[in-house]
Amino acid sequence: xxGITQSPKYLFRKEGQNVTLSCEQNLNxxxxxxxxxxxxxxxxxxxxxxxxxxxxxxxxxxxxxVSREKKESFPLTVTSAQKxxxxxxxxxxxxxxxxxxxxxxxGPGTRLTVL
Amino acid sequence: KQEVTQIPAxxxxxxxxxxxxxxxFTDSAIYNLQWFRQDPGKGLTSLLLIQSSQREQTSxxxxxSLDKSSGRSTLYIAASQPGDSATYLCAVxxxxxxxxxxxxxxxxxx
Numbered sequence: 001x002x003g004i005t006q007s008p009k010y011l012f013r014k015e016g017q018n019v020t021l022s023c024e025q026n027l028n029x030x031x032x033x034x035x036x037x038x039x040x041x042x043x044x045x046x047x048x049x050x051x052x053x054x055x056x057x058x059x060x061x062x063x064x065x066v067s068r069e070k071k072e073s074f075p076l077t078v079t080s081a082q083k084x085x086x087x088x089x090x091x092x093x094x095x096x097x098x099x100x101x102x103x104x105x106x107g108p109g110t111r112l113t114v115l
Numbered sequence: 116k117q118e119v120t121q122i123p124a125x126x127x128x129x130x131x132x133x134x135x136x137x138x139x140f141t142d143s144a145i146y147n148l149q150w151f152r153q154d155p156g157k158g159l160t161s162l163l164l165i166q167s168s169q170r171e172q173t174s175x176x177x178x179x180s181l182d183k184s185s186g187r188s189t190l191y192i193a194a195s196q197p198g199d200s201a202t203y204l205c206a207v208x209x210x211x212x213x214x215x216x217x218x219x220x221x222x223x224x225x
Contacts, residue, residue, distance in 0.1 A: 004158075033212070042204065042217040050211065058212070090158055097211040100146040100166065104206075104213055106158035 003027065004107035006091050011112045013078070013085065021076045021110045023091035031097035032074040033104070036060060037088040046089075049074055050097035078112065086114045117142045117209050121216035128223055134192040136219045138205035143183045145207040150179050150190050153202045153218070162203075163190070195223045 004025045013019045025032065031050050035043040045058030049068040063082025068074055074093075078085045091107040118141045128134060138148070147166050151159040163172045163179040165188070171180040178191040188205055202220045206213040 006158075031211075040217065043206075043215040045212060048212060088156075092159075100208065101164075103161045103164050104149065105161065106151075108158045109156070111156070 004091055004093055004105055006089075006107040006110050008110060009108070011110055013112060013114050015114060016080045018077055018079050019112070021078070021089055021091075021112070023074045023076065023107060025072055025074075025091075025093045025105075025107075027093060027095075027105065028071070029093035029095050029105075030071070031094045032068070033092040033094075034058075034064075034066065034074070034076045035090045035092065037090060037109075043090065046076065048097070084114075085112055087112060117145075117207060117214045119205060119207055119214055119216035121203075121205060121219050123219060124217070125220040126222070128195060128221075130195060130197060130223055130225050132195050132223075134195050134221070136190040136192070136203050136221070138188040138190070138216055140186045140188075140207050140214075142209070143186050145183065145209060147208045148179075148181055148188050149206050149208065149213065150177075150188075151204045151206065153204060155202075159204065195221075197223050197225055199223050 007022045033048040034046040047066040049055040065077045089110045094102045094104045120139045122137045149164045150162045165172045165181040176193040181188045202218045204218040206215045
């Protein structure tokens with residue numbers, strides 16, 4: 001089945017720790033995205049990548065880092081510099097970042113909780 | 116800066132009613148608009164995508180319209196069912212990314 005997988009589904013972090021959220025897609029999509037969702041605030045863009053080995057900051061990139069070494073993978077690291085990381089994190093992809101006809105697809109999400 | 120607003124924030128209706136969910140955006144220079152459904156604790160599922168040159172799109176009991184000049188889109192759900200209960204989000208595509216509204220939480224009761 002083609003789609004986007006995210007792991008783990010639930011993640012617990014102690015204060016001061018870095019954690020990495022996994023996102024993998026087998027849709028052969030060029031563009032990938034990371035969003036954060038908080039209650040009542042909708043989805044906010046953290047980072048996005050239009051092509052391998054390239055990525056751009058979104059609206060709330062501080063305290064996060066990403067890499068895009070392979071087309072199918074776009075891991076997100078939540079660093080200790082992120083002051084309020086407890087949230088639901090969603091990964092998404094689309095065939096091409098600039099293609100106006102493309103639908104954006106989402107993974108099932110990772111819920112991160114800071115203890 | 117593009118802003119997307121959805122009204123109402125929450126809606127509770129009896130089964131069988133026809134519904135209209137509203138989405139407005141401040142900058143009419145969009146390439147497309149997408150409606151998504153999100154079940155609690157899950158990812159988003161795409162429902163409909165309307166190109167900027169189109170006026171509406173239909174899928175089953177769902178119909179979405181787009182009026183770029185007034186910065187508005189509506190999602191019409193016909194003959195609502197309890198299985199339609201979810202949060203519905205709209206998003207506009209600007210240059211290379213989607214900008215989301217905060218969603219409408221819909222509950223359809225039997």
